[in-house]
Amino acid sequence: MTTPADSAATLADELTTLLFENSPVFATLLGVPGHDERLGDPSAEGEARVRAAALDIAKRAAAVTGASGQDAVTVKVVAQQAESVIDQIDARLTEHTVTDLFVGPAASVLSFLPMIVLPDAERATSYLARLRAIPEHLQAYAQRHRDGVAAGRVPVRRGVDNAVAHLDRYLASEADPLLSPALAGEDDGFAAERERVVAEIVRPAFARYRQVLAEEIAQHGRDDEHSGLCALPEGEDAYARVSRVHTTTDRTPEELHQTGLDVIDSLREEYAELGERVFGTRDQAEVFARLIEDPAMRWRDAEELLGDARACIERAEAVAPDWFGRLPGQRCQVEPVPATEAAGAPAAYYMQPSLDGLRPGVYFANTHEAHKRDRFLSQVTAFHEAVPGHHFQLTIAQELDLPLLRRIADVNAYSEGWGLYTERLAEEMGLYTDDVARLGMLAMDSLRASRLVVDTGVHAKGWSRERALAYMRENTPLSTVDITSEVDRYIAYPGQALSYMVGRLEIQRIRTAAEQRLGGRFDIRGFHDVVLGNGALPLSILDEVVRAWTP
Numbered sequence: 001m002t003t004p005a006d007s008a009a010t011l012a013d014e015l016t017t018l019l020f021e022n023s024p025v026f027a028t029l030l031g032v033p034g035h036d037e038r039l040g041d042p043s044a045e046g047e048a049r050v051r052a053a054a055l056d057i058a059k060r061a062a063a064v065t066g067a068s069g070q071d072a073v074t075v076k077v078v079a080q081q082a083e084s085v086i087d088q089i090d091a092r093l094t095e096h097t098v099t100d101l102f103v104g105p106a107a108s109v110l111s112f113l114p115m116i117v118l119p120d121a122e123r124a125t126s127y128l129a130r131l132r133a134i135p136e137h138l139q140a141y142a143q144r145h146r147d148g149v150a151a152g153r154v155p156v157r158r159g160v161d162n163a164v165a166h167l168d169r170y171l172a173s174e175a176d177p178l179l180s181p182a183l184a185g186e187d188d189g190f191a192a193e194r195e196r197v198v199a200e201i202v203r204p205a206f207a208r209y210r211q212v213l214a215e216e217i218a219q220h221g222r223d224d225e226h227s228g229l230c231a232l233p234e235g236e237d238a239y240a241r242v243s244r245v246h247t248t249t250d251r252t253p254e255e256l257h258q259t260g261l262d263v264i265d266s267l268r269e270e271y272a273e274l275g276e277r278v279f280g281t282r283d284q285a286e287v288f289a290r291l292i293e294d295p296a297m298r299w300r301d302a303e304e305l306l307g308d309a310r311a312c313i314e315r316a317e318a319v320a321p322d323w324f325g326r327l328p329g330q331r332c333q334v335e336p337v338p339a340t341e342a343a344g345a346p347a348a349y350y351m352q353p354s355l356d357g358l359r360p361g362v363y364f365a366n367t368h369e370a371h372k373r374d375r376f377l378s379q380v381t382a383f384h385e386a387v388p389g390h391h392f393q394l395t396i397a398q399e400l401d402l403p404l405l406r407r408i409a410d411v412n413a414y415s416e417g418w419g420l421y422t423e424r425l426a427e428e429m430g431l432y433t434d435d436v437a438r439l440g441m442l443a444m445d446s447l448r449a450s451r452l453v454v455d456t457g458v459h460a461k462g463w464s465r466e467r468a469l470a471y472m473r474e475n476t477p478l479s480t481v482d483i484t485s486e487v488d489r490y491i492a493y494p495g496q497a498l499s500y501m502v503g504r505l506e507i508q509r510i511r512t513a514a515e516q517r518l519g520g521r522f523d524i525r526g527f528h529d530v531v532l533g534n535g536a537l538p539l540s541i542l543d544e545v546v547r548a549w550t551p
Helices: 008-022 024-030 044-062 069-090 105-115 121-132 134-151 157-172 188-220 235-247 253-266 268-279 284-293 302-322 375-385 390-398 404-408 412-428 435-459 465-475 480-492 496-521 524-532 539-549
Strands: 333-336 348-351 362-365
Touching (some): 008 044, 008 404, 069 235, 069 404, 069 539, 105 134, 121 134, 121 188, 134 188, 157 188, 157 480, 235 253, 253 268, 253 435, 268 284, 268 435, 284 435, 302 375, 348 375, 348 390, 375 390, 375 412, 375 435, 390 404, 390 412, 390 524, 412 435, 412 496, 435 465, 435 480, 435 496, 465 480, 496 539, 524 539
Parallel strands (some): 333 362
Antiparallel strands (some): 348 362
């Protein structure tokens, strides 16, 4: 039996505290108090402390016996999440992740801090303290980059150049995003002090970090022929670790690569059928060309793009009760991606609500150069990111009566697998309005399957950036701009791209198995409630939970 010190709830709370100490901005964005003055500690010493604590928790979780029901599930989640922390630290990505993507050191600060809500003077004061911590935070990252260079774990030169260009744009702009969090009933004293801190402390710190990247790090960067982790010392082990983190499986790069190839091949007949109906051709290359080149496939302007996103979400909300017994307690908001980050941001993304209710769940649609963006992808993206995708998954999780860890656990294969699952579920729900939108659904399948091929190709097989681009040009109906953005994302964020299709295929497999076991007793609402009603779960644990629902 477990001792009181090592109960499931106690272990979960201890790990949650560690995760928030390691990522205090995440805690603030969730609305969890007590971390609002801090930024994370990316130093080698800081990571070593976190690793030791995570290893201790993982060992104690493995030693728990006698737990049952939700406690047994919680213990397994604790063990997996603690091991995930260890894997991420041991992959040593901190040393060489330099990019303008949100996982980059500077980009993450400039992306996430503007989302913070300041409801009172206390949190406004904490925000100022957090701004004052930016110089030390960036200095620690700069030292980790130097350590990486010394060890031969160097960043990709293109990523460094992109990060420098991003900082140049930031430093040249008069509209600083770090000034956007406003104190409710803001007073002139706070506003003046915030402006002073940003001008005298924060912006000089970004300038110094930019100088380190440009003058010390860039010259050591890997070229486009060696963009993958396999080009680095111990890169094979690092990729195995991040793959395990993002898929919650031990599937090999070769297995993942082949899965992607198989899915790509399986889509050809669907493209032929829809292509014949929409464009009068069954030739996949011609269908892709029409989707990419036809002006009718682009938006007229930002308002049209946002209007369609809102209509998609409202349509999904209307029929959701037929497919879900448990519904989120709040609706999803739709907003444009902030102009300060739109140029380098993805086409759309979702930001979950805060636990304190101060910030709603928001679907951000990128309206930058809307006339160049793909109309045919709008519906499938809204279903994935918002309803019934991430908004349902993340908001419902926060509302569960479970330990906080179970409600906020970062399990990419589950969360992105659910998002991709809902793209096909939307077809069952009758949400796509026409065959053009269904081609968008296929296009997203192609993208996620290509991610398996390209991510493993780059990081395990040594593919060049150009080879990755060429594969995606041949096998996805995306524009050159989008393909370039996708490939650069995989290079900068190894392993994350694997989570989507791996998770979707496993959720589909689990559902099919449940349908076979229950036969006519299978209830789709009940299945979805089980999948969403236990928080984010590693895939093997999700399978166990659904099996318990279908004895």
